[in-house]
Amino acid sequence: MKKFTCVQDIGNLKSAIEEAFEIKKDRFKYVELGKNKTLMMIFFNSSLRTRLSTQKAALNLGMNVMVLDINQGAWKLETERGVIMDGDKPEHLLEAIPVMGCYCDVIGVRSFARFEDRDFDYQETILNQFIQYSGRPVFSMEAATRHPLQSFADLITIEEYKKTARPKVVMTWAPHPRPLPQAVPNSFAEWMNATDYEFVITHPEGYELDPQFVGNAKVEYDQMKAFEGADFIYAKNWAAYTGDNYGQILSKDRDWTVSDRQMAVTNNAYFMHCLPVRRNMIVTDDVIESPQSIVIPEAANREISATVVLKRLLEGLK
Numbered sequence: 001m002k003k004f005t006c007v008q009d010i011g012n013l014k015s016a017i018e019e020a021f022e023i024k025k026d027r028f029k030y031v032e033l034g035k036n037k038t039l040m041m042i043f044f045n046s047s048l049r050t051r052l053s054t055q056k057a058a059l060n061l062g063m064n065v066m067v068l069d070i071n072q073g074a075w076k077l078e079t080e081r082g083v084i085m086d087g088d089k090p091e092h093l094l095e096a097i098p099v100m101g102c103y104c105d106v107i108g109v110r111s112f113a114r115f116e117d118r119d120f121d122y123q124e125t126i127l128n129q130f131i132q133y134s135g136r137p138v139f140s141m142e143a144a145t146r147h148p149l150q151s152f153a154d155l156i157t158i159e160e161y162k163k164t165a166r167p168k169v170v171m172t173w174a175p176h177p178r179p180l181p182q183a184v185p186n187s188f189a190e191w192m193n194a195t196d197y198e199f200v201i202t203h204p205e206g207y208e209l210d211p212q213f214v215g216n217a218k219v220e221y222d223q224m225k226a227f228e229g230a231d232f233i234y235a236k237n238w239a240a241y242t243g244d245n246y247g248q249i250l251s252k253d254r255d256w257t258v259s260d261r262q263m264a265v266t267n268n269a270y271f272m273h274c275l276p277v278r279r280n281m282i283v284t285d286d287v288i289e290s291p292q293s294i295v296i297p298e299a300a301n302r303e304i305s306a307t308v309v310l311k312r313l314l315e316g317l318k
């Protein structure tokens with residue numbers, strides 16, 4: 001594997017899940033693979049789970065790790081080509097990227113959507129410059145339109161907990177005080193559509209995601225109807241995607257906050273969320289603390305998804 005930015009990069013999902021379960025049984029099995037290889041993790045945005053789980057995955061494989069928070073300590077970077085650099089940014093990404101590539105063997109990048117220009121975001125302008133100019137294999141630690149490490153961990157978790165071969169999985173929008181990216185819901189939809197699960201997306205009108213990610217999923221504007229008989233509930237907030245509303249908050253309706261009321265019509269569904277989560281906005285305390293909440297095992301599986309991905313990128317170096 002030469003890059004990991006989307007579901008297609010992991011190849012056959014059944015094989016990927018089998019490899020994840022194998023590594024989960026012995027996560028140090030390939031500790032020699034990364035000897036004298038260096039991972040560089042570059043963050044344009046905050047992180048807890050991705051930062052810690054990906055570093056742990058690199059250690060599982062015997063790698064050295066360097067972490068750079070671009071906005072804390074490095075030079076502010078100009079990302080637009082052709083700009084006269086007489087402002088507050090002393091360095092251009094087009095120099096910084098190949099320089100960073102000199103010091104490592106594999107690069108992970110976190111760079112969220114900026115919500116200033118939908119085309120800039122949806123063309124993955126930042127991530128693709130790392131792929132084009134670093135000279136190293138690059139993987140996404142959440143970019144503008146996807147979060148594949150999260151979605152792979154979500155799939156591993158559903159496979160661990162599902163009680164039927166083809167569970168009903170429902171992704172529900174929920175309110176949030178800030179406009180959040182579409183990367184997590186886009187990516188979850190992309191991975192769910194690659195399985196044979198029954199997959200439903202529910203959100204208020206105006207929150208339609210990019211059709212390239214919605215695919216063949218059923219879209220249901222009535223949340224209670226969507227929840228009926230569900231085996232897994234995946235809650236997430238996202239800002240509007242469509243038209244002039246791009247990046248906007250259209251609703252903070254807390255009737256969409258996931259509570260016992262909605263969970264009561266499911267098939268005793270498991271509750272999932274990628275975290276960090278705003279309690280009593282996205283989900284009530286009772287639901288996220290219930291025995292059906294699997295948000296912690298879901299977060300634990302981030303170490304497994306990252307170990308599989310780094311293993312395949314290291315194997316691709318040979």
Ligand SMILES: CCC[C@H](NC(C)=O)C(=O)O
Pocket residue numbers: 142180181182183184237274275276
């Ligand atoms: C994994 C989630 C990262 C980010 N969350 C926030 C709070 O910015 C998001 O919603 O995409």
Ligand SMILES: NC(=O)OP(=O)(O)O
Pocket residue numbers: 046047048049050051142150274275276
């Ligand atoms: N789920 C996830 O990626 O969490 P962080 O933003 O804390 O890394």
